[in-house]
Amino acid sequence: MNPFTKFLFELQEISLLLWSALTGVFRRPRYIPEIIRQMDIIGVGSLPIVLLTGFFTGGVLILQTFPTLEYYGIHNEAGRSVATSLIRELGPVLTALMVSGRIGSAISAELGSMVVSQQIDAMRALGTDPHKKLVAPRVLALIIMLPLLTVAADIFGIVGGGVSASYIFDQDLNVFLNSVRNGITSNDLLGGVIKPIFFGLIIGGIACHKGLSTTGGTVGVGRSTINAVVLSSIWVIIFDFFLAKAIQSILGVGII
Amino acid sequence: MLNSEEFDKTLVIEEDLEPTDLEDAVDEPNRVLPAIEFRDVYLSFDDNTILNGISFTVRRGETKLILGRSGGGKSTIIRLILGLLKPDSGQILIDGEDVTVYDEREMMPVRQKIGMVFQEGALFDSLSVYENVAYRLIEQGLDSDEIDMEVRRMLQFVDLEEAIDKMPIELSGGMRRRVGIARALIGDPEIVLFDEPTAGLDPPTARTICELAIKLRDLQDVSSIFVTHEMNNVQYLSSEYATVNEDGQVVFEKEGEKLCLINTEVIMLRDGKIIFSGSDEQLRNTADPYIQKFIHGKT
Numbered sequence A: 001m002n003p004f005t006k007f008l009f010e011l012q013e014i015s016l017l018l019w020s021a022l023t024g025v026f027r028r029p030r031y032i033p034e035i036i037r038q039m040d041i042i043g044v045g046s047l048p049i050v051l052l053t054g055f056f057t058g059g060v061l062i063l064q065t066f067p068t069l070e071y072y073g074i075h076n077e078a079g080r081s082v083a084t085s086l087i088r089e090l091g092p093v094l095t096a097l098m099v100s101g102r103i104g105s106a107i108s109a110e111l112g113s114m115v116v117s118q119q120i121d122a123m124r125a126l127g128t129d130p131h132k133k134l135v136a137p138r139v140l141a142l143i144i145m146l147p148l149l150t151v152a153a154d155i156f157g158i159v160g161g162g163v164s165a166s167y168i169f170d171q172d173l174n175v176f177l178n179s180v181r182n183g184i185t186s187n188d189l190l191g192g193v194i195k196p197i198f199f200g201l202i203i204g205g206i207a208c209h210k211g212l213s214t215t216g217g218t219v220g221v222g223r224s225t226i227n228a229v230v231l232s233s234i235w236v237i238i239f240d241f242f243l244a245k246a247i248q249s250i251l252g253v254g255i256i
Numbered sequence B: 001m002l003n004s005e006e007f008d009k010t011l012v013i014e015e016d017l018e019p020t021d022l023e024d025a026v027d028e029p030n031r032v033l034p035a036i037e038f039r040d041v042y043l044s045f046d047d048n049t050i051l052n053g054i055s056f057t058v059r060r061g062e063t064k065l066i067l068g069r070s071g072g073g074k075s076t077i078i079r080l081i082l083g084l085l086k087p088d089s090g091q092i093l094i095d096g097e098d099v100t101v102y103d104e105r106e107m108m109p110v111r112q113k114i115g116m117v118f119q120e121g122a123l124f125d126s127l128s129v130y131e132n133v134a135y136r137l138i139e140q141g142l143d144s145d146e147i148d149m150e151v152r153r154m155l156q157f158v159d160l161e162e163a164i165d166k167m168p169i170e171l172s173g174g175m176r177r178r179v180g181i182a183r184a185l186i187g188d189p190e191i192v193l194f195d196e197p198t199a200g201l202d203p204p205t206a207r208t209i210c211e212l213a214i215k216l217r218d219l220q221d222v223s224s225i226f227v228t229h230e231m232n233n234v235q236y237l238s239s240e241y242a243t244v245n246e247d248g249q250v251v252f253e254k255e256g257e258k259l260c261l262i263n264t265e266v267i268m269l270r271d272g273k274i275i276f277s278g279s280d281e282q283l284r285n286t287a288d289p290y291i292q293k294f295i296h297g298k299t
């Protein structure tokens, strides 16, 4: 199979998987406790790393841009520069990358080892649809938790920026916060929450698909895990570009 | 060995049939629909032909023993019945329904009436023994008291009550196999598929598992397929039967002069074809050197 056909084929497989998982959610039996458990693992479990990432990213943005802004005499707008780049881009993308590393790998490894130890077959034999029982709760939890994690990362990023500005560059915290407040629009916020929903779909779809299509024993589990993380990270970054473009045209974000 | 009560059950089953199924039945009068039927099934993986025109039937209440060398396609046959795999051609009928044309969703109600004991156990390792055994009932949404009772009954059946709160990782291979059996038998399925349930077990445990299969066949009218390599399993299953004595206890008796088991048959696979089908006596008396070698392990 040439790479392009292979790509289309995988895309079709992932779309079908997501379709069958998410349409199944509305039929009985529903797995609400399972969704909540996954939300806990994915959301609460990822919170520390996401907060740390956000905090230090905000801090380093100020560290690197403040001198330049000062040179042009617009260092009072430092808060705005951190807030827009975090909320529009870095918050969603970095959160998605951290989550794809932590959760994408866990999902594909778990599903992959269930495939090779025939647990998926056993589940089907016992009359349960694994798409509904395993895929849907994970994807749903990702779609729900990723925007929340992103918001948390954004907030901590702005805090990090503020800390950096006031401790390293002696900027008055009120100046910083005012600039943040003036800099961001509600469309920025909306755009920053729409992106992670799509990223959740990408990470969940790729990780579940890679896990469930594992072949070749335990070696295969390792392979699917690597593929899941690499592919979902790359697709988050590629898709981010097109999403940014779409959000710009539709919401008019970033055109000033 | 149909007693009158079992006979009634057979009649009830026929009354429950959908009109379309009845038309099928009219074509072949006097015949209750078989539990499982393979019609000329072919399957290959890449250019490796595994099943090359397999046809057989498992009647209601019958046990079919499948013999064949390792890698001969026995597990594959079982996976086909559950629809975990689809054949390249041919039909597989379960209670008269052609399941080869069913998709995953249509397959679910069919799977509800089948219990499967996996060769490797295939227990859910994130769930405890209790949750594994209860799995099917929890999925069906039964209330927890009822589930609790059933799980305890099944674990008692396989003699593993003490392991109820353990995780599968803490169990030995044989214990895991028995949990697998309990999980397959819960909810009283009409059809049970055993994939080498005794492989690697000590003789008394293996014997217990055979007795279990005999009880299911003779006392609960379950249709089953029993894949095995071990000739003593064949011996047990095709020469002993279970009855309930005056004290209400289950006892196993050997078939003798006056009685000959007709609800157990052996089929033997070779190179994707069925080379033998019949009773165990016929199997032992066949002249085919391949079969003789298989039975005795030497020529």
Ligand SMILES: Nc1ncnc2c1ncn2[C@@H]1O[C@H](COP(=O)(O)OP(=O)(O)OP(=O)(O)O)[C@@H](O)[C@H]1O
Residues within 6 Å of the ligand: B045, B050, B068, B069, B070, B071, B072, B073, B074, B075, B076, B077, B119
């Ligand atoms: N998913 C698969 N892909 C390719 N080949 C397969 C697959 N599953 C099974 N096979 C092949 O099919 C053949 C039959 O396998 P199967 O598991 O049915 O054998 P078996 O009769 O159950 O053997 P055993 O007694 O060792 O369990 C084997 O040669 C195996 O290599």
Ligand SMILES: [Mg+2]
Residues within 6 Å of the ligand: B074, B075, B076, B119, B195
């Ligand atoms: Mg096998």
